[in-house]
Amino acid sequence: MNIEQELGRKLKEGVKVNEPMSLHTSWQVGGPADYYLCPADLDELLEIVRYRKKYDLPLYVMGNGTNLLVRDGGIRGMVVNISSAFCYVNREDEALVAGAGTPMTYLARSAAEKGLVGLEFCIGIPGSLGGAIIMNAGSFGGYIGERIQSVKLVTCDAEIINLAGDELSFSYRTSNLLGRGILIEAVLQLKQGDIEESLQMMEHFLSEREKRHPDLPSAGSVFRNMPGQPAGKIIEETGCKGMKIGGAEVSCKHANFIVNTGKATAADIIELIEQVKKMVKEDCGIELQPEVKIIGEES
Numbered sequence: 001m002n003i004e005q006e007l008g009r010k011l012k013e014g015v016k017v018n019e020p021m022s023l024h025t026s027w028q029v030g031g032p033a034d035y036y037l038c039p040a041d042l043d044e045l046l047e048i049v050r051y052r053k054k055y056d057l058p059l060y061v062m063g064n065g066t067n068l069l070v071r072d073g074g075i076r077g078m079v080v081n082i083s084s085a086f087c088y089v090n091r092e093d094e095a096l097v098a099g100a101g102t103p104m105t106y107l108a109r110s111a112a113e114k115g116l117v118g119l120e121f122c123i124g125i126p127g128s129l130g131g132a133i134i135m136n137a138g139s140f141g142g143y144i145g146e147r148i149q150s151v152k153l154v155t156c157d158a159e160i161i162n163l164a165g166d167e168l169s170f171s172y173r174t175s176n177l178l179g180r181g182i183l184i185e186a187v188l189q190l191k192q193g194d195i196e197e198s199l200q201m202m203e204h205f206l207s208e209r210e211k212r213h214p215d216l217p218s219a220g221s222v223f224r225n226m227p228g229q230p231a232g233k234i235i236e237e238t239g240c241k242g243m244k245i246g247g248a249e250v251s252c253k254h255a256n257f258i259v260n261t262g263k264a265t266a267a268d269i270i271e272l273i274e275q276v277k278k279m280v281k282e283d284c285g286i287e288l289q290p291e292v293k294i295i296g297e298e299s
């Protein structure tokens with residue numbers, strides 16, 4: 001197998017070999033992916049999926065890498081990023097048909113531009129629509145699963161399928177779509193409403209984010225909230241704010257964020273996650289569960 005010759009020549013952007021994942025994750029850490037691919041369109045994506053099947057290679061699909069912690073040894077096999085190929089938003093009646101690579105902030109603003117309301121809470125979430133659907137991303141009381149009418153996926157056999165209604169289920173920061181294939185498109189059910197009010201709400205949410213979130217590289221909330229208890233509050237009360245391992249630090253601004261102060265490795269972040277979990281367990285008996293996806297190999 002020579003992936004660059006056999007597959008790379010069929011792709012506009014070719015195949016990147018040993019691509020550092022630190023360039024593609026919001027934490028700015030992570031070792032190399034063996035093969036990093038950015039298909040230019042659906043045909044190229046199908047080529048990649050068929051190639052993967054032929055050689056039985058592992059394939060990991062990512063969006064904007066804003067909920068990923070890639071270990072320092074990197075990822076064996078292929079990493080596919082569909083963000084540039086599937087970035088579009090079209091209105092159909094009171095619905096939007098959007099590509100899974102569409103950034104959430106762009107999606108929220110596009111909805112308002114097209115005269116629809118209901119995606120204000122998405123503003124400022126730095127992920128793509130695909131990643132947001134998989135994670136059932138949400139904020140300020142809203143979550144994306146509430147708006148999804150149907151999704152289109154490419155399966156591991158390179159078939160294109162649609163799922164809707166009862167076939168979709170969403171709960172706190174998860175959905176039944178994880179591992180089902182590569183999400184390429186979704187239909188979001190919205191409604192017509194007061195656009196001025198929608199824009200004001202978005203400005204308010206953005207300024208709240210600015211107040212609450214640290215500026216340094218992170219992956220947003222590291223741990224899942226407990227019922228009725230935000231993880232950040234538990235971590236703060238345990239006295240973990242400001243705790244540091246290497247270049248990783250529990251943010252002093254928001255205790256559920258771990259920030260990369262400049263030279264953090266994935267190993268620093270993982271060690272700090274373990275340390276916070278241990279202290280919280282010892283202090284109040286709570287087992288915190290990570291919300292971020294930890295993938296790849298140790299170095």
Ligand SMILES: Cc1cc2nc3c(=O)[nH]c(=O)nc-3n(C[C@H](O)[C@H](O)[C@H](O)COP(=O)(O)OP(=O)(O)OC[C@H]3O[C@@H](n4cnc5c(N)ncnc54)[C@H](O)[C@@H]3O)c2cc1C
Binds near residue numbers: 068124133219221
């Ligand atoms: C500063 C900051 C603030 C944040 N605020 C919030 C917030 O308010 N609310 C919130 O919920 N999250 C928040 N997050 C976390 C993150 O942005 C969300 O979880 C987001 O939905 C992840 O999208 P992504 O495109 O980056 O996905 P990635 O991190 O790239 O991937 C996440 C998961 O989705 C899968 N995936 C991605 N795209 C596809 C696809 N097309 N098909 C199949 N699987 C796919 C990946 O395999 C992985 O399992 C924040 C993160 C940061 C850095």
